[in-house]
Amino acid sequence: MTIADIATRFTEIHSPHEFQEFEDVVEVYQREHCQVYRRFGYKYLPVEAFKHTDVVTFPPTDAEKVFLSSSTGGKDRSRHYVRYASIYEASVTTLFASVFGQGPFTIWAYLPDYAQESSLVSMMKILMHHYGGDQSQFFLGNALPNITLDAPPLVFFGAAFGLLDLAANDDTFLPDSARIVETGGMKTHRREITRRELHVQLAEGFGIPVHQVWSEYGMCELLSQAYAQGGPIYYPPPWMRVEVVDPEDPNHLLPEGRQGLLAVTDLANLYTVSNLLTEDLGVKRGDGFEVLGRQSGTALRGCNFLLDQP
Amino acid sequence: MKSLASAISDAAQLWCEPPLHSYRNDSVQSTLDAPNSFTAEAIAFAIDQQMSQMSESALTNWLAGRMPIRKQQVGVINAGNIPLVGLQDLLAVLLCGHTYIGVLSSKSSYFLPAFCETVREVGGKFDARFVGIEEIWEDAEMVIATGSDATIAQIQSLSLDYGLDPSKCLFRKNRYSLAILDGQETEDHLSELALDVLLHEGMGCRSVALIFAPSDLEPDRFLDHLAKMRGYFPAHPSTSGKLALQQAYLSATDQSHAYGDGLEFLISKGAAEPQVPGHVRWVEYDHLDEIVPIVNDFLADVQCMVARKYVRNKLPEIWDIQRFGSTQRPPLDWKPDGVDTIDFLCGF
Numbered sequence: 204m205t206i207a208d209i210a211t212r213f214t215e216i217h218s219p220h221e222f223q224e225f226e227d228v229v230e231v232y233q234r235e236h237c238q239v240y241r242r243f244g245y246k247y248l249p250v251e252a253f254k255h256t257d258v259v260t261f262p263p264t265d266a267e268k269v270f271l272s273s274s275t276g277g278k279d280r281s282r283h284y285v286r287y288a289s290i291y292e293a294s295v296t297t298l299f300a301s302v303f304g305q306g307p308f309t310i311w312a313y314l315p316d317y318a319q320e321s322s323l324v325s326m327m328k329i330l331m332h333h334y335g336g337d338q339s340q341f342f343l344g345n346a347l348p349n350i351t352l353d354a355p356p357l358v359f360f361g362a363a364f365g366l367l368d369l370a371a372n373d374d375t376f377l378p379d380s381a382r383i384v385e386t387g388g389m390k391t392h393r394r395e396i397t398r399r400e401l402h403v404q405l406a407e408g409f410g411i412p413v414h415q416v417w418s419e420y421g422m423c424e425l426l427s428q429a430y431a432q433g434g435p436i437y438y439p440p441p442w443m444r445v446e447v448v449d450p451e452d453p454n455h456l457l458p459e460g461r462q463g464l465l466a467v468t469d470l471a472n473l474y475t476v477s478n479l480l481t482e483d484l485g486v487k488r489g490d491g492f493e494v495l496g497r498q499s500g501t502a503l504r505g506c507n508f509l510l511d512q513p
Numbered sequence: 514m515k516s517l518a519s520a521i522s523d524a525a526q527l528w529c530e531p532p533l534h535s536y537r538n539d540s541v542q543s544t545l546d547a548p549n550s551f552t553a554e555a556i557a558f559a560i561d562q563q564m565s566q567m568s569e570s571a572l573t574n575w576l577a578g579r580m581p582i583r584k585q586q587v588g589v590i591n592a593g594n595i596p597l598v599g600l601q602d603l604l605a606v607l608l609c610g611h612t613y614i615g616v617l618s619s620k621s622s623y624f625l626p627a628f629c630e631t632v633r634e635v636g637g638k639f640d641a642r643f644v645g646i647e648e649i650w651e652d653a654e655m656v657i658a659t660g661s662d663a664t665i666a667q668i669q670s671l672s673l674d675y676g677l678d679p680s681k682c683l684f685r686k687n688r689y690s691l692a693i694l695d696g697q698e699t700e701d702h703l704s705e706l707a708l709d710v711l712l713h714e715g716m717g718c719r720s721v722a723l724i725f726a727p728s729d730l731e732p733d734r735f736l737d738h739l740a741k742m743r744g745y746f747p748a749h750p751s752t753s754g755k756l757a758l759q760q761a762y763l764s765a766t767d768q769s770h771a772y773g774d775g776l777e778f779l780i781s782k783g784a785a786e787p788q789v790p791g792h793v794r795w796v797e798y799d800h801l802d803e804i805v806p807i808v809n810d811f812l813a814d815v816q817c818m819v820a821r822k823y824v825r826n827k828l829p830e831i832w833d834i835q836r837f838g839s840t841q842r843p844p845l846d847w848k849p850d851g852v853d854t855i856d857f858l859c860g861f
Contacts, residue, residue, distance in 0.1 A: 243765035245758050255766040279784070397670045451755050451789075484661075496662060 206232050206473065210290055213470045214297040216441040225442075225470055229477050236260035240476045247453055247466045247480035250424045253281035258424075258475045261286050270322040272423035281423045283322065286474035291322075294427045294471040295329050298440045302430050303382075306334035309354045312341045313361035313369060322423045323386060327360060345372050357381040359409075360419070363401055370408025377409045384417045384430070387494075398435055398494070420494060424479060426471035429492075436491040442470040447487045450498055453480050459487045464498055517607060518572040520637030525567035527631055528560060536631045540623035544596065549620035550714045550749040550790075551596050558712065558746070558841070559596040560624075566845050567604075575846045576608050579859045586612045587858065588653030590646065590668070591625070592660070593618020595717040599625055601845070602657050602854060603641070609858040613641035614653055650675040655861065657854070659685040683857050685850050688718035688816035689787045690840050693804065695824050696730040698837075702821055703735050705838030707742035709819055711778060712841045714752050715790035718816040718849075719840040722787035725804050728797040732780060736771055739778050748777040752791050759792050785811070801827055808832070816850070 209225050216222050234241050237260045240248055248258070253272075257263050266284035268291070273280070285291055300306075312327040324341075331339040336355040342348050347369075350357060357378055361369070363385045369375060377383070383405055396404075398418065406413035414433035421428035429437040429445065439445050447463040449455040457463040465485040468478050484498040515523075527534040541556055587606045591599035599615065603625055606613040615625060629641050649656065650671060658668050665684045672682050692706055709721040726732070753776035763770040763781050770781035779792040785807055788794050798804050805828065808815070818834040825834040848854070 239765045242761075244761050248765075249762055252762070252766055255768060397666050400670060451751070453758055496666070498661070 204228050209470065210287065210473055213290075213442045213473070214293050214440075216470070218441075222441065222444065222470070226444075226468060226477070229470060229473060232473075233260055233476055237476055245454060247448065247478045248476045249480045250281070250422070250482060252476075253283055253424045254279040257282070257284065259284050259286075260474050268325070269320065270325065270423045271318060271320040273317065273321060283423050283426075283475065285426065290471055290473060291325070291426045292329050294440070294442070295326050296333050298428060298430070299330055299334065301440070302432065303334070303358060307336040307355045308334050308339070309350060309357045310335040310339040311348065311357065311359045311361075313343075313359070313365055314341065315343050315362075315365050317362070322426075323362075323421065326421070326428070345369065347375055347377070350378065358384060360384045360386060362386050366405055367401065367408070370405055375409055377411055379411065380415075381409070381411055382415045382417055383409060383411065384419050386419045386421065422481070424472075425467060425469045427469045431491075435493050436488045437494065438491040439467075444468040445485075445487070445492045447485055447492065448480070450484075457487070459489070462486050462495065465492060465494070515636045516569070517632075517637050517639055518569045518576075520632050520635050521572060521604065521607075522567055522569040523635040524628060524631040524637065525564040527635070528628065529564035534631055536627040540627035543623045544621060547620060547622065549593065550716065550751055551621070552714075552747060552749050554746045555713050556596045562842050563597055563600055563845075571845055572604070572608060576855060579609075579855050581609050581611065581859045581861065583861075584610050584612065585654040585861065586614055586652050588614045588616070588649035588656045590616045590649065590656070590658040590660075591618055591621075593620030593622075595713045596621055597624050598717065600628070601843075601847070601849075603629070604845075605854045605858055606657075607639045607641065609855065611640075611655075611858060613639070614649060615641065615643045616646050616649055617643055650677075653677070655681040655683075655858070657683045657685075657857075659849075661687050681861060683852065683854070685852075686814075688814055688850065689722040690719050690817040690819070691723040691725065691808070691815060692721045692837070693801075693818065693820040693824050693828065693834070694724060694726040694730065695801065695821070696727050697823065698821055700734075700738070702837045703738040704742065705836075706735065706819065707738040708746075708838055709840045710793050711739060711742050712746060714749055715793065719843060720790070721793065721817075721819065721840060723785055723794050723796055725785075725796050725798055725808075728799055732771065732795055736773075736780065739780070740773050743773060743777045748775070748791075752777060755789070756791050759789060805829065 209228060213225060216225060237258065239252055239256050239258055252258050263284045266286060267288040268285040270283040270285060271280050310331050314323060317324050338350055338354045340348055359377065359381060366385055385405065402413050402416040405416050417433055418431040419428055420437045427440055427443040429439040431437040446466045447457045447461065448466045449457055450464045453464060453466065462484060465481045465483045467481060470477055482498055484495040486493045486495065528537045537560065544551060544556060545553060589599060589602045589606065603613060617625065626643055656672060656677060660668065665686055669684065692709060713720060756776045756779045760772055760776060760779055768781055768783055770779065772779045780795055782795045782797065785796045786794060817840045818832055819837050819839060820834045828834060
């Protein structure tokens with residue numbers, strides 16, 4: 204099997220055995236062609252590497268797209284060189300269709316403060332192009348766009364903090380069948396809230412049942428995403444595996460139910476590095492995972508494991 | 514009848530003056546056997562430092578005549594990241610006359626119960642018990658808890674579910690400490706700074722995680738002091754394993770760094786971002802004035818700052834910068850996150 208084969212077939216993976224076969228080939232390829240990964244030597248490369256260096260298996264000038272992370276607190280931004288835009292598109296559309304169906308949908312994206320170079324903006328453009336009806340759109344400001352009664356079902360994406368602000372306004376009721384997909388960002392201007400509280404507040408603010416508030420897990424450094432369909436548990440697509448590792452020893456995988464750092468293997472990251480150690484704290488739940496928040500160096504120094512895990 | 518302050522003081526004396534009390538020795542041994550990164554040397558330092566300042570007069574002065582209007586049940590969810598981390602809260606609750614309901618961490622579950630037993634043995638009378646977390650929500654009227662943003666969000670949510678008044682909850686979030694150098698530090702200053710950085714393997718909000726230094730100052734002298742400090746406070750056997758991945762990462766991404774023999778410590782140059790415990794960040798500046806807006810940006814996350822006196826006088830007074838070495842020697846009356854625990858406990 205060649206890397207080119209994997210590039211065209213990774214979305215067709217159906218079994219863990221197949222995943223493992225692909226992963227073995229990809230890891231060897233990336234060790235050989237990505238200098239940073241080769242020198243690092245461990246399995247999961249910290250995602251912050253995308254801030255400090257070019258994580259690539261090819262000359263960056265050959266990239267068809269470059270995703271930049273949002274700038275927070277003046278810190279460096281991650282830079283993800285995407286060798287082939289078609290790989291990203293295949294990953295985004297295959298997962299969306301398997302989770303939501305073929306559509307068409309009315310897709311709204313409320314992403315204030317997001318730059319054009321963000322992967323989330325790109326993702327929304329792809330989804331609107333493939334699955335969006337006429338009334339699909341990006342919008343800003345404090346008012347919801349109009350939607351006609353005969354419009355296809357609404358799927359409304361937005362960053363958590365932006366959606367909360369929007370929900371606080373009057374007249375933000377959505378059609379009964381609408382689904383909200385929050386894309387993370389739990390810190391509000393007021394205080395940190397749990398995902399459950401967030402979903403309850405969004406459901407109340409937008410006038411829909413709480414099980415229609417879904418979540419998406421994605422980041423600039425990953426070309427694949429995972430969705431939580433009306434609960435706390437995210438399910439990755441068959442070409443993405445999420446493990447939980449000990450933050451103090453990321454080589455050590457933790458069993459289901461134990462809190463640790465999320466370590467992702469994303470085969471869509473074929474031409475960069477697939478095995479990435481995120482800064483997100485989470486728990487493995489069956490075939491899925493739960494995201495508990497951001498784990499920083501500070502949190503490790505302090506008392507993150509305050510509530511002892513069983 | 515003996516006052517509680519007097520009994521606590523007597524118990525503290527038994528714990529820090531030879532022959533050391535068996536409760537101390539037994540709890541030290543059990544703690545060393547527990548799943549944590551504590552070393553015998555660091556535990557001894559922490560116990561001696563805290564017990565030696567618990568005289569009856571110091572305890573009475575700390576209380577300063579403050580007492581609550583009525584006795585309440587105070588739940589304390591203890592962090593376990595450094596030895597004896599919950600002692601101050603325990604003393605504060607007991608001296609205020611409240612009932613203490615403590616949840617212990619599996620990393621450090623022996624010291625507080627053992628010290629309570631010692632206080633009882635010398636005649637101290639108080640209400641304290643150690644429980645599972647569920648009992649806190651059932652019984653506590655006030656709560657003190659420390660944790661990460663995510664953990665505190667969970668606890669806040671639970672406390673609301675159980676109808677606890679938010680104003681009666683004292684939540685402390687994760688913090689870290691920093692040092693500011695100007696290049697004129699003496700050998701003693703740097704030795705004390707090595708203690709600020711290395712003790713407890715860099716764990717705890719008072720340990721120094723960032724060192725601001727002039728761009729023309731190389732860390733070589735400080736590295737010597739880090740190595741020397743490891744002679745007094747050897748690294749926990751797990752430290753090198755934890756730092757190995759960090760070091761490999763810095764090396765792979767060409768970030769300037771240095772480390773001690775056997776990876777007993779790790780220091781890297783870069784942006785003012787705290788790293789994992791045991792890995793200290795050296796942040797360069799050209800002029801001292803530059804660091805004021807940088808530090809002001811994350812001031813809410815900073816627990817302590819240390820610098821030599823000359824530098825202290827050049828920086829904002831409100832920063833309350835202390836001398837080198839002070840981070841690992843918290844005074845009895847120190848205020849975590851700037852909040853006076855006794856005031857909180859007497860406010861209702």
